[in-house]
Amino acid sequence: MTNYIPNSDKDKKLMMDAIGIKNTDELFTDIPKEKILTNPLNLPRGVSEIELRQNMKDICKKNIIPKLSFLGAGCYNHFIPSTVNSVISRSEFLTAYTPYQPEISQGSLQIMYEFQSMIASLSGMDAANASMYDGASALAEAASVTCLSKGKNTILISKSVHPEYRDVVRTYMKARDVNVIEIEIKDGVTDKDDLKNRVNEDVAAVIVQSPNFFGIIEDQEKISDIAHKNNALMVSCVTESISLGILKSPGSLGADIFIGEGQSFGLTPSFGGPHLGLFAVKKELVRKMPGRIVGKTSDADGKDAYVLTLQAREQHIRREKACSNICTNQGLCAIAASVYLSTVGKKLKDLAYQNMQKAHYAFDTLLQVDGCEKVFENPFFNEFVLKVKNSREIKSKLEEKNIIIGLLLEDFYPELKDCILFCVTELTRKEDIDDLAKELSVAIGDSL
Amino acid sequence: MITIFEKSKGGVSAIEILKLDVPDTGRIPKELERDFLELPEVSEIEVIRHYIQLSRRNFGVDLGFYPLGSCTMKYSPKINEEIANFEGFSGLHPYVPLSFSQGSLKLMYGLSSFLKEISGMDAVSLQPAAGAHGELTGIMIMKVYFEKKQEKRTKIMIPDSAHGTNPATVTMCGFTCMQVKSSSKGSLDIDDLKAKIDSDTVGLMLTNPNTLGIFDENILEIIKIVHDNGSLVYCDGANLNANMGIVRVGDLGFDMIHFNLHKTFSTPHGCGGPGSGPLGVKEYLAEFLPNPTIIEEKNGGRESYKLDYSKNSIGKVKAFYGNFTVLVKAYAYIMGLGAEGIKNAAENAVLNANYMMSKLKKHYNLPYDRICQHEFVIDDSRMENNVTTNDIAKRLLDYGFHAPTVYFPLIVKGAMMIEPTETESKETLDRFCDVMIKIKEESKTDQDKVKNAPWKMPVKRVDAVKAARELDVVFNK
């Protein structure tokens, strides 16, 4: 059994004497006696560190990391510079709590301040918070913010927003008794006519994602115009944050709130988490923003210092009047993203450019394969959709060869039968793309 | 310390981007491209020095005692970090086919089973990302539970000693709060509960042991009163570390509980996250848990794992399945300790807290003088020269300790909430108590030393008023 108890039996005896008890049972006399467990819990026998490592390796081996994967759809396989892990494995960051005592937490507070600055700048917003659980829950919280600040009860969300994000928004909004109306898709982007038909003065916000779930760049400017003309806010969401390196910022296109998934900034896929929710707003909404916010100030000697600020918004002070209950966030993931963005710096643009170029090369190459068809015409970033006949069969065939070709969209959009969402990043090599084309061609040939 | 932005200069970079190996056929229309990108330009050594220097201006459990009440700052075993970083765990995409993720699913199924056993619940969702997220999921489930029964109820009862997340959660679910008083003994005032509960009551949210570190001796009666009213009882499991392996909340009658894996099950707090807040519920609430949950199937002695979707689920509360690598660490922790180790941890956590309490109550006011569980609350009412809890907290930093949780719970004026956890030695506890006694002496003889503390930190006392009045939350050249 592994044991992290530093006290010997002799220590414990001394401590019990000091308290005035004979055994530890006397510490639990407030618990109804008949409910105290008489048998040990039905859990495995504790093991040593040696056995633990072996056992966990055995479990881990049941996972298979594919030889080649073109999965994206909200979680991306990007290069992580070695600086990132080197910093986030520091005990001073790893084993600290939320910086409640600023004088002993200047390190993490300054990083949060720098993180907020980077996110605000990338998204074209005036302020950002110190992180949310993930993009999806952050989007749901943003929907709440728009309803509370507008005093309205309806949200419009485009169907081109990640299906799981829409699911989370619906869950949160149902609890608040807010209506969520979905806007149809046309040619892989939000149908502006449908949006115009549905938007009205009762709508608190219009939510879009760009690049959207199909990798396509939405016309955020037009959508925010439509929203603002109807006295609604515009919430812009991104799941592939690398795209911010090259694309115009949501803030410059009229978004009032920016929500992002920051996993691409230095975090591993980790089977879906922990990832990093990004939340940034225009000036008017700073005091409505949920979550921790770090502010710059000075100490008693007038030296620069950092501290959690605007805390009166938060649950521990505002209690039932707070707009959110969030407290623990994704602190260490935000630190990872800060290190990532400091390391990559302005080269984020080159990196984004490569993602886009490689995706377009893949798109062109796969279109040459007999049986692969174009689905949408609009410009895309690093994900795209192709139609492949018998897609399910072909997908499983290639899985046997340890290749995952992408995501079958019909699992989320029944109308997009046989459509596959492919993702290509800077880590995808030209030969990987060529291999995929070859394997696809063989598999399609066999299936005919 | 100057910011990374001020260290930035043109023409250097910490990385080299790969040469593009495909034809350059960019097709993003120029008008969609951004024209400027404001990120630092620094060399790799500058990046590392910046963050490592900042790390030296921070404090974690690995550096010293961190008795932050209700946060269970126990030691995070290093082996669990190593395991979570196995590539098979960290490198897997959430949308791989099930045949690729059997290891992850087995682990999640296993962790759910452990949590069920520890809590006496029947079903668990691992999706919530933090305690408050688990609470939110729980109260959403209460909402659909009554909707399905076609009962319209709107009020949730919360003790006045509750954590702020509880009332905030209630509002997020469209309910209203009804505050219940604490008794003079620090437990729930049963008469007040009886007076306020009615047919409009959805349920009671109870932290047990509560934020005073007290296990409510009337717990069975309280739960009976609430159940007799047709209402549900939620256990805020923030303080589960006190009682795991000793009593199970499910056996006490609670209908649901969230676990804080980043407290009770040792996963590190990382300056505020990532955490994980799984929710456990009784059988009759299982159908409402967020989708998907993990199920095990046995085929001729071979297990396989699948995702299960319930049509009555409240929906998802987070993309994908939860903070998976945090789950890995918690699973490894429970595997390492086993049944005996889990109980041992709880016993030692409570022993440590009572030991400190017995030493400190001779010098500091202890508003609720009775056996405590994992933590206890003292206050500053016996301090001289108007030395406050805040002053004591700051002075503790000079002595190499993190401060306790201060000014919480709200029902104790000038509260200091101290939670030592089981992973601290008697020597550390003695040293901390000695320092607390010394600070009390200092406040009599050398009050300025206490009132202007800290002295040994990278900064002097930080001006939080200025931060809020002259809001500066992003760097501007």
Place this chain on the structure above:
Amino acid sequence: MENPKELKYTKEHEWVKVEEDNVVIGVTDFAQHLLTDIVFVELPEMGKEIEQGKPFMVIESVKSVSDVYASVSGKISKVNEDLQDNSGLVNDDPFGRGWLVKVKIKDAKEIDKLMSAEEYEKFCKEEENK
């Protein structure tokens, strides 16, 4: 600080000054001490209807949020814009430049229900001894 004799007071520690058919509302010196350093004043919208005894705006300090209760019923006719950039005025000059709002009063009789400076001082003493 003295509580000016010409003002009227509420149990929620607000003061009221009558100016023809408008009244000025602020918080007392006693209140600003309790609130500690005020960092933000959330002013109500112009024209908002308020009702005596009901909360209508909030004042934030670093560690607390406090409702301000309407001393009289009526319509907000003016707000103290200076507080937007300088909320500390409420601490520094509660009876003067730190005023909060002006209200077009509905029923002048409501003012009669309020306390005089002497009554208010007595009330504060009782509060302190609680």
